[in-house]
Amino acid sequence: MTMNESHHCPVCNMVTDIDCISSDYRSERFYFCSDQCLERFTDNPGIYIGERGIPSAKQRGERRIKRRTLLLDATVPDGIAENIITELEAMMGVVEVEINADKINITYDLIEVTTKQIEAVLEKTGNKTSKKYGEILKRAFIHYNEETILDNLEHNGDTHSHH
Numbered sequence: 001m002t003m004n005e006s007h008h009c010p011v012c013n014m015v016t017d018i019d020c021i022s023s024d025y026r027s028e029r030f031y032f033c034s035d036q037c038l039e040r041f042t043d044n045p046g047i048y049i050g051e052r053g054i055p056s057a058k059q060r061g062e063r064r065i066k067r068r069t070l071l072l073d074a075t076v077p078d079g080i081a082e083n084i085i086t087e088l089e090a091m092m093g094v095v096e097v098e099i100n101a102d103k104i105n106i107t108y109d110l111i112e113v114t115t116k117q118i119e120a121v122l123e124k125t126g127n128k129t130s131k132k133y134g135e136i137l138k139r140a141f142i143h144y145n146e147e148t149i150l151d152n153l154e155h156n157g158d159t160h161s162h163h
């Protein structure tokens with residue numbers, strides 16, 4: 001028997017085990033539940049790991065709930081709608097996906113997932129139907145610049161307070 005050691009994914013808090021994806025940061029090893037969480041961590045480690053005794057945004061339990069709407073030219077076919085909901089809701093940080101005729105509403109926590117990651121999964125899901133549908137979904141995804149928000153989250157240890 002080996003020691004049953006468990007860790008928490010620093011991005012989504014899920015319990016992970018020693019066989020999981022790992023990455024070293026500042027000579028400490030972190031274990032991730034998924035490639036998605038590893039990617040978030042690698043892009044913005046300061047959101048998840050505190051510095052000089054100041055807890056990070058994630059460690060303070062912060063969330064940044066965002067909602068994006070995709071407007072398509074036509075009603076999303078039932079089979080595709082089902083796939084989109086399944087694939088997106090399987091992602092860490094995706095809170096809710098609603099599809100209403102030609103509208104897709106996605107609610108997510110920017111602390112755990114970015115539009116870039118959601119977009120990649122959307123495109124992949126569309127591509128399963130046809131390359132054209134992947135393109136349609138990708139084009140419908142309105143781009144917002146999240147980088148400023150992410151940068152602030154990473155460096156706001158001293159300025160942000162709860163109300």
Ligand SMILES: [Zn+2]
Pocket residue numbers: 009010011012013014032033034037092
């Ligand atoms: Zn995770």
